[in-house]
Amino acid sequence: GAVVSQHPSRVICKSGTSVKIECRSLDFQATTMFWYRQFPKKSLMLMATSNEGSKATYEQGVEKDKFLINHASLTLSTLTVTSAHPEDSSFYICSFRRGAGVADTQYFGPGTRLTVL
């Protein structure tokens, strides 16, 4: 199966600082990728959809100026949490979409645990 990596796996930062999370597809190229956020004991909530070379489309309630997404290439996307606050503490998961139609599948990274003090 396809492999997606995320870095870092865990990060602790002070309130007011910015944190960058990298998401890479290691063995395939993907035009479309997604960023999700997962709260403890909760489902994954879609934050944004990103197509390579285009601006990301954010879900309602997600601040685009706070969660900056850069989909720089077909194998790399970054999520930057700017001026992080404790309420931004969460588990962030990326996925890359591969295939189309019945072959359409999302491949997920292992996630990044962000703790803002």
Place this chain on the structure above:
Amino acid sequence: AQSVTQPDIHITVSEGASLELRCNYSYGATPYLFWYVQSPGQGLQLLLKYFSGDTLVQGIKGFEAEFKRSQSSFNLRKPSVHWSDAAEYFCAVGAGSGYALNFGKGTSLLVTP
């Protein structure tokens, strides 16, 4: 709007016993349906998916799921559970190819000796 309901937050089964995890969805058309498993430190892994055709879908690790349109359900089953199956299981719905997924809240599976 799409919604996915996993009624069971936690399920405990004995190793070797059968397993069924429930998933109900609400959607106007036939959605794309998925089951993922999440283990600590690992990304979500796709177990199986249903787009169309045969309503009984076979997946990896011995799992299967059955799409029942009349019940708006897509329950996951395994005839004999192994200790390594202990994990969090998510049912997800997609509006179609290329769409992001709408996840249920997950069911945590505990396997006892």
